[in-house]
Amino acid sequence: MTTSNYQELLHNLETLGLSSIREYVPNYIDVVNREKISLTEALLELTRKELENQRKKQLNRVIERARFPKKTSLEEFDFSFQPSINKREILDLKHMKFVEDFENLIFIGSPGVGKTHLTIALGIEACNQGYRTLFITCNELLIRLRSAYEKGTLERVLKRYARYDVLIIDEIGYLPIKKQEADLFFQLLAMRYERSSTIVTTNIVLSRWGELFQSPEIAAAILDRLVHHVKVFKITGKSYRM
Structure with missing residues (x-):
């Protein structure tokens, strides 16, 4: 040549x-x-x-x-530091059977125990396997839903969020939630119910969500949609950041 x-x-x-x-x-x-x-x-x-x-x-x-704030993997997670977590049960989630079964995941624990790391890792794995995925903080989600309600575009925005196979809602409970926002949050979960998988992280135990959403009735309706098909992981270890 x-x-x-x-x-x-x-x-x-x-x-x-x-x-x-x-x-x-x-x-x-x-x-x-x-x-x-x-x-x-x-x-x-x-x-x-x-x-x-x-x-x-x-x-x-x-x-x-998918808008992950960083990239993490399950292999990078230090399970020895958090013995309250069943490692095999977490690693089994990589097969994404919970997505196929429209099952939700809830990670409960104090700040810094690794909830967000695990959800990002699972979200990235979902992307690897072809599932449409989005990561968003609870505060940002509520701001977007409230803005859509005020602009008269709520139905379109709800449908957009409902279409994701995996929706990761991070940091529920870190900021106060108004009653109107709780209503909007319920509408989204109702649209996703038994159609797709929602993963949430929270620092508030589920029994106190009535206080969080400022209404026991709305909290009960939200939890009804969220925990009907759910795996709950309660992390009781120390903070990595501390």
């Missing part, structure tokens, strides 16, 4: 957006010549590299759209 042909090849690959092949070709040409690899084998190897790269990019875009 002449220099001009070689440069044209690299240019064509770049123009076609085949970035992985573009990076792999220079060294691979020597391998092909040395090992006398057939054209079919060479093209197969190059296209495999490109497809793998495109899959990684697509996954990164999906994870970015």
Whole structure:
């Protein structure tokens, strides 16, 4: 291959957006010549590299759209520091059977015990397996629902949040919740009930949610939708941050 042909090849690959092949070709040409690899084998190897790269990019875009505040994994979690957690039960969630069964997850514990780490890790795993996922704090969710109500777009916004296969609502109980916000929160959970999975983290035990939502009736209705199909994980260990 002449220099001009070689440069044209690299240019064509770049123009076609085949970035992985573009990076792999220079060294691979020597391998092909040395090992006398057939054209079919060479093209197969190059296209495999490109497809793998495109899959990684697509996954990164999906994870970015899920709006995780950081990236974590279950492998990074120090289960020895939190013996109150059943490690095998948590790792079993990676199979995403709870998503297929429209089951909810509730993580209860004081700040810093690893609730958010675990939910992000499960959310990223859900993205890896093709489930549409979103991470949002409870406060931000309520602000968006209240804003939609005031603008007259509540139904559209509720439907958007209801469409997610996995909706992670972080930090329920860290800020006070008004009665109107509790009503809006209930409407969202009612739309997701037995249609998708909701994961929540909270520092408030469920028996005190009547105080949190400023209405025992609304709290009971919310919990009815949330705990009908649910796995509850209560973390009683020390704070990592402390």
